[in-house]
Amino acid sequence: MKRFHIHLAVDDLQRNIAFYSALFQAEPSVVHDDYAKWMLDDPRINFAISNRGRAAGVDHLGIQVESEQALTEIQQVLQQAALPVIEQKQAACCYAESDKYWTVDPQGIPWEAFHSLKSIPIFGKDADLPTDSAASCCGPSSNCSPI
Numbered sequence: 755m756k757r758f759h760i761h762l763a764v765d766d767l768q769r770n771i772a773f774y775s776a777l778f779q780a781e782p783s784v785v786h787d788d789y790a791k792w793m794l795d796d797p798r799i800n801f802a803i804s805n806r807g808r809a810a811g812v813d814h815l816g817i818q819v820e821s822e823q824a825l826t827e828i829q830q831v832l833q834q835a836a837l838p839v840i841e842q843k844q845a846a847c848c849y850a851e852s853d854k855y856w857t858v859d860p861q862g863i864p865w866e867a868f869h870s871l872k873s874i875p876i877f878g879k880d881a882d883l884p885t886d887s888a889a890s891c892c893g894p895s896s897n898c899s900p901i
Contacts, residue, residue, distance in 0.1 A: 756824070757793075759800040759816035759866070761848070763808035770803050786849060789877060802848060806877070816866035822853065828867040829855045844871065846878030 764770040771790050775781050778801070782790040791802040800818050819825050832839045832855060840856040845868075854868035 755798075755820055757798050757800050757818040759802070759818050759868075761802040761804065761813040761815075763810050763813045764803045764805050765810045767803065767805040774801065774803065784849060784873075786877070789849060791848070804848070804877075812863060814864040814866060816868060819867065819869050822869055825853060825855070825867060825869040832857050832867070846874055846876060849874060849877060 762770075767788065767790065771782060771785070774790075774792065778792055778794055780792060780794065783793045784791040788806050789802065789804045791800065793800055800816075804813070817828060819828065829839065829841070837857045842852075842854045842856070845852050845854055850870045851872050851874050852868040852870045854866050856864060856866050858864055
């Protein structure tokens with residue numbers, strides 16, 4: 755089963771945690787000094803926010819899958835569509851280790867397809883995408899360094 759992923763850069767993490775907790779009627783499943791994440795079932799979404807010095811707004815979008823096979827299927831779809839694809843294996847990002855594929859939509863918004871492997875104690879950094887317009891804290895073209 756797939757889960758839609760949205761990652762927003764925010765200017766005030768605590769204020770946004772309070773807002774989204776009220777909106778979702780749920781507390782985040784992961785909270786750090788610079789990051790929070792809700793794993794919701796209704797709607798089925800992985801919603802993350804971070805405050806890492808990026809401009810507020812959409813950081814990146816994605817599709818989270820539950821298996822390596824499902825991730826391979828998404829990667830094949832991206833390649834068949836002739837989209838630019840960056841592969842990352844065991845990427846350390848957003849306090850998780852994941853296998854993932856990145857691409858960029860026509861507006862320059864980074865999209866990731868990923869399978870999370872385990873939680874880790876650092877925020878991490880992703881690979882750069884083949885575009886100058888993609889900028890993301892927990893995604894491509896990032897200048898973040900491991901904590």
